[in-house]
Amino acid sequence: MRTLPTVHGYRMLGGVGATLIAVAGLAAGALPVETGPAWWTDLRHLAEPALLCGYAGLTLLVAAWWWAGRDLRATSRRAAGSESAGESGARLDCRSAALTLACWAGPLLLSPPLFSRDAYSYLAQGAMVLADIDVYRHGVAALGGRLAAEVPQMWQQTPAPYGPVFLAIAAVVSGLTGGKLVLGLLGLRLVALAGVALLLRYLPRLARHCGVDPGAALWLGVLNPLVPLHLVAGAHNEAVMLGLLVAGLCLAFERRFGTAAVLITLAALVKAPAVVGLLVVVSLAARYSGRRVALARTAGFAAGTAAAVTWATGIGFGWISALGTPVYRHSWSVSSALGRGATRLAGALGLELGDGPMRLCLGLGLLAALAAAAAAWWQRRRLGPAYALGLALAAVALLGPATRPWYALWGLVLIAAAAPDGRARPAAALGAVVLAFVALPSGFGPDRVQAVLAAAGVLVGLLAVGWLRLLTAPLRLSTAVAR
Template identity: 70%
Template sequence: MLIPPSVPAYRLLGGSGATLLAIAGCGAGALPVQDALWWRALRHLDRPALLLGYAGLTLLAVAWWWAGRDLRESGRTGAARLDVRGAAITLACWAGPLLLAPPLFSRDAYSYLAQGAMVLADLDVYQLGVAHLGGGLAAEVPQMWQQTPAPYGPLFLALAAGVSALSGGHLALGVLALRLVAVVGLALIVVNLPPLARHWGVDPAVALWLGVLNPLVPLHLVAGAHNEAVMLGLLVVGLRLAVTGRFGAAAVLVTLAALVKVPAVLGLLVVAAIAVRRVGVRAAAARIVGFAVVTGAAVTWATGIGYGWIGALATPAYRHSWSISTALGRGARRVIEDLGLDLGNLPMRTGIVAGLLGLLAVAGAVWWYRHRLGPAYAVGLLLLAVALLGPATRPWYALWGLVLLAAAAPEGRPRQAAALGAAVLAFVALPSGFGPDAEQALLAAAGVLVGLAVVGVFRLLAPPPPLAVAVPG
């Protein structure tokens, strides 16, 4: 199969951007606080590193947009289409340089390692924060999360414990191991997403572009080593089993995904909807509920971590959690305080309630239109609403719904909106994982301009199709 000349070009552009971002991470990333002398020296370069990082991020985002334009053109001309092998190679070009970079965009990787060490030390991660562990690993977790119980399921904490044992407390080895675990999850998505897309009448190439190659994947699932990679990998495999009629196995895999991170449990609704059509309500309910309960009990028993994960489901609502609703509440409280009034926690509670009401409204709309939407598209929208309107919001949470939308959303505005949202969210978080101040925001904007200038030069050398066009779908 001949590869269009634009493919190596956008792979090179995105790979160059990822390389710049990896280099920038050595000065502006989520660096260890207890580190060697050379890390401390690099910290003094945080400002130019931030500019360089956003320039690299811009190159990566433009490369993805270019790949989408190339995909659209190949559909019109009948040229070679994006397949599993091509998507894997492209993702390797865009994510490979980030494997050896310091943690980027959050410090969650350190939390994973510390919580894994707590499991090894027989400390109750669902009752205690990492402060009870102490030592170097705990010191890497931000102060605001020192007393926070783990919000993850026992399957992931068992994986984190294995990584902590393997790395022996060495930060670099631990982060690399977490990233390799994430790569396994990504491989499951790459292989299993196209069959799902074909089943739901979506172009598999377009599904790979939106669900696998979007910038949030290399930035947060690889560079950030987030456990969403494992959760989504298991979820996609489970849904593939469901569409082939293996409902018991599907329930097991989706439950395993939920035992990594609980939002995946909504995938059981997709399995149930498919099963009901084929075997009836009673048989579907008995099979899915039975396999889910047995899987949850077996994994909880096998890991020895206990059932504290059920009570820990409230952890995302912790008072330090950031979300759109809590941000509105904090903003309202500042305005009220500037007016000389003191309403206590009422503004914050009002913001949270508003977010929950919005989430309920989306859930109601999804239920009302469920037959028109189809189960996977409906649950994808619901997961996206949970990510954006729930008690905690992070850019990578959008992938909960984005992967399902990539496989099941119809062509047109829904996919275009999802693509635009992914592109915007890619620029939201700083490489350090903390919020920007005014100077950092200006440096980030300058980095974007530098990146666009580099793209302009690159276009003179290898001109891509125009970027100001509709995205695939």
């Protein structure tokens, strides 16, 4: 009696989990405001059982990822011992990782938006660009219509915080799809897949330059649950930003500094945090041409790219002033949560301080993020520039004025490629597991009933995983006896 090969097992388990999440999204996802066909309206009434189903599927997906990691470590140990990997495991390369990710992310491609309503904002802002509305001065309320109606009220007046590269992409998607939500969402997901494809290609190469096992980098940086859940299902622009950033860093290690600076600048013109990647280019180029020359050349390539792209897109330089958009009291972060707590405490004490406590906490949080990032970069000679950059971006994502689960990928991807064996990699993996369960499929915070249903879904998923282990154990024993 033979068992199913491990790689097929975790692919199927994750695929089943992703399918459950996608089906749950039909009733409990970030659904359009306008009601659709009658059958969809009926499904919306099943939001509570769908939420339980979705969290059960999420648990299966996370378990499949953890299973893949255990198989990778076991295969690495066998390879280190010069033994055959046998039928139970295989080295994780780009092709294998792509097939696994296809199994885990494929079912999510056709689901409604999940875990966030940002995709609607992207399409609305793209439509604003086409309508010659300044996205850096006006919120989507200036556009009006169906696309703007899908954006939460608290963001209606907020200017776009993204760079001209991504807004131009969003404009192309919005124009090609004629403002249709379903086609627009599919277009954004295809763009996100292009970013993930860049990660699949360049992350193993970057890992080799940093002395890290490429398979381990792919497992932690590309296959972790945040990628299918947020980069694919959520269609977030982090996919493009990280793909360009990792490609640029890889080329910098290969001494192609001009191209690296261009790619990293393009990443920053998708989303601003990527700009710190230019520090790595300067650091590596300085080894060959001196610090001043490296700084001047990198700055020249970056400034030229930014100017050319801004001119070519016709969107303007408003993106510079829009860099402060994330520093907003409605953004969720550790510092804003402390600010809300301080405001309530001041009110309970009878103190009328207005938004002073919130501004103070946001400022302190930003200072803490910058201090932690600077401390990580200060240790770059010991850590290596890519690993130091990963820690710096992780600090900004966790301590900055705005925090979302997918922001953790800013640092996680580079930690996957550059962190040596030790505490950082297990900590990053555990963090990815925790963050995978934080956001509801609707993109909003949970009430008590939803929290209970989510916990029940996790329990159902754990029971299913336990049952599968009990089911497969006798088969493995029979196979071992037969041999």
